[in-house]
Amino acid sequence: MRTIAIISQKGGAGKTTLAVHLAAAAAGDRVALLIDTDPQATASRWSEWRGGKDPEVIDCGAPSLLATKLSRARELGAELAIIDTPPHADAMARQAAKLADLILVPCRPKAFDLAAIEATAELVKTSQTPAFVVLMAGPPNAPLIYREVAEIIRGTFGLAIAPAVLPERAAFHHSTAKGETAGQLDPQGKAAKEIAALWRWTCEQLDMPTRAHGRTPAAGL
Ligand SMILES: Nc1ncnc2c1ncn2[C@@H]1O[C@H](COP(=O)(O)OP(=O)(O)OP(=O)(O)O)[C@@H](O)[C@H]1O
Ligand SMILES: [Mg+2]
Numbered sequence: 001m002r003t004i005a006i007i008s009q010k011g012g013a014g015k016t017t018l019a020v021h022l023a024a025a026a027a028g029d030r031v032a033l034l035i036d037t038d039p040q041a042t043a044s045r046w047s048e049w050r051g052g053k054d055p056e057v058i059d060c061g062a063p064s065l066l067a068t069k070l071s072r073a074r075e076l077g078a079e080l081a082i083i084d085t086p087p088h089a090d091a092m093a094r095q096a097a098k099l100a101d102l103i104l105v106p107c108r109p110k111a112f113d114l115a116a117i118e119a120t121a122e123l124v125k126t127s128q129t130p131a132f133v134v135l136m137a138g139p140p141n142a143p144l145i146y147r148e149v150a151e152i153i154r155g156t157f158g159l160a161i162a163p164a165v166l167p168e169r170a171a172f173h174h175s176t177a178k179g180e181t182a183g184q185l186d187p188q189g190k191a192a193k194e195i196a197a198l199w200r201w202t203c204e205q206l207d208m209p210t211r212a213h214g215r216t217p218a219a220g221l
Helices: 015-027 042-049 063-075 090-099 111-115 118-125 143-155 170-176 190-205
Strands: 002-006 032-036 056-059 080-084 102-107 131-135
Touching: 002 015, 002 090, 015 032, 015 042, 015 080, 015 102, 015 170, 032 042, 032 063, 032 170, 042 056, 063 080, 063 090, 063 143, 090 118, 102 118, 102 190, 111 118, 118 131, 131 143, 170 190
Parallel strands: 002 080, 002 102, 032 056, 032 080, 102 131
Antiparallel strands: none
16 A cells, blocks of 8 residues: 655645545545545545545544554555645644655745745655655746746755646635535546646656556445
């Protein structure tokens, strides 16, 4: 089983949006589940709104429980676990970073968000787990902004950047509010294509081939 931790100490960076969309993309392809470690329980609520359809979302209230939840998921046949973490929660984020094979750090390409990435960058580097920033909710067509932001993230904070971005798209907002994904709302839309590209790139990072068909994750967690 591979594990991805979605981490940003900044509130509203796009962690849950990224987590649910990657988990849903994964569930079309393999046995995937989402572990919601945020007391706000946004991902769990999204799962309720979608009537429990894949991906399965389970909660984890304490950092000390996370390793056991992951082992149990592995035993029950999960192939991928995605951990959504809370903002301003050092202990949970550190534990998720330590246990993951890959860390994704969502970040808006905006000045205040970039300044706030410092604490997350320190946490991520301490874990020694491979990590990439995923730029979220920026302007769809602004190559200069993305170049400038990439320089700051690499140069000032020493973090790598995912080549796939999820720009500002209304589909992300409208879909999650209904327990759906942007791809479900508009399968031919730009957001759907961007998520598919991000999922393919994520599979490459995890050395995990994509498949045509998935299965339902084992119940009982
Ligand atoms: N690419 C995007 N396009 C449009 N809206 C987006 C995008 N990414 C995130 N958002 C919106 O930004 C808001 C915050 O996103 P989200 O809840 O995923 O952040 P978060 O990091 O999980 O927040 P928290 O720290 O509170 O857990 C949501 O309203 C979401 O719909
Ligand atoms: Mg969240």
